Amino acid sequence: MKKQRIHILVLFLFTALFSVASADEIELNYRLKWLFNTSVAGDIYADAKGYFKEAGLKVHVKEGSPEKNAINELELGHADFGVASADQVIRALDKGAKIMVLAQLFQVNPMQWISRADQPQIKTLDDLKGRNIGITFGGNDETVMNTLFAKAGITSKDVKITGVRFDFTPFFKREVDVWPVYFNSQGVILKDKLEKEGEKVYFFNPADFGVNFVANSVVTSEKVWKNRPEVVKKFMGALLKGWEAAMDPANEADVLMEVKKQDKESNDELRRLQLIATRELIKPSAAVKIGTMDVEAWKQTEAIMLNEKQIKKPVRVETVLKH
């Protein structure tokens, strides 16, 4: 009986000790921009490998969607950190939101266009003329494509524009020649499907034609940035460590296993190809440090949005880039 009591006491003390340790952890909410897939491998890996925990953080990594906007959640206090695209950041600044950009995750924008190789490759912007081009009206791709058109002096008479959604049927049925995709997710899936049918594809990357529209970045509110600098430091340290590890080819199998736990939709081979494609966008070369801010690209993104009348006034986005 006495021995049993000692066991219970030890168990109680252990539980209490563990609870104290847990209570010491700082609890944070991190809202992603999109669903769990290989595009967010670094976020998943930082959590799964305990990098947040090592930094004394308990981070709830939450999936995003078009309806779940990280910047809204930062303002409402539902999230402490989040992932937002550059256009979201610039729009929010234009409307008075107080946010800070902590790291630019994608060094190359995954927003590209895919076309079949049995049609001429788009080597110059003039090659867009006469093509049926898919555009998501209201999306980033519309802004980017309009900028490319303006750059090349292409008018609406020169091209046919078709509004598109997530359903690729019009591209498969050849109703649309050039289709907007996220290079590292949909791009991989479409390429794989068409290659299985014996068809080759080309990707058209606006950055190759001088249009550098920044994609996803890690953001926080001005309030968190000013009032909790230690938390910001710990969070960013752990997150970028997770991304560095996730993008290291040596960890590929481990990363894929962790992504698979969250994303059961894709098959193993597709996930592997998506991870390789993501690596090219996040860390285009060994010299590039993950999270690096391409300030010129940010300025260009703002200029494009101003030119496209998506914002009313200059917001001087470079002033909120804090990495």
Place this chain on the structure above:
Amino acid sequence: MLFRRIYQFLIVYSIGLISLLLIKAGLSLSDYVIPGFGLILETLGQVFDTYFLDVMNTMSVTVLGQCVSIAMAFGVGIAGRRSSWMGSFIKVTAYNIQAYPIVALAPIIFILLGDGFISRLLIASMICYFPLLLSVLGIMATPVEDIEHFYIITGRMRWQLEVKIRAFENLSKLTTVISGSATLAMAGTIVAEFIAANAGIGYSIRVALYQSDLAKILIALFLIGIIISIYQGCLETLGEQIKNRWSVSKGGNPR
């Protein structure tokens, strides 16, 4: 009836808008999360013409979709009103089809039929049809014994007469249900446009959502609300007039 509908909507919309503005002020939120009144007015000036045409586009599909769903509901309701095996089979089939959420079926419809008019019409009809069917089945399956008894014992009862008696004796209920289903038809059309179409106010809301532009969404909601209120008011007025004429033709007093 029509004006009551409109001012009732304006009251509800104003309460909603004021609540949002209070939340914005209370939590010191930026215009990005909740737009200020000035920004909403400014956006109204920018998008009113486009959004009005979009709502009318959606409305045209709504009206047609509602007509289709009324026809479907009456067809199935009349066929399934009897407590025979066939009647029961039709009812069960109609219920089972409705068990699939339309938003899950919508992408399949769009893949098969494209993102044009037919897909929007079909989805609007499907969303609007089931509540109508339930009411029509309820009405059609309930005999109006004091009237029907006479025709039955004199051997003059036909199914067309039975349907007519039950419909006109429950005209008030049917008018209310049909008028109410207009909202469902509108919601169905907007859902269809939101999911996959390239036209209509649902599509515009989706574009505004891409741009996190709540001001545009609030204006879209205002226009949807006002137009649907006018439509419902017209339907109710029409129903009242039919009831009055029916009452006069039966020798009663028009209300």
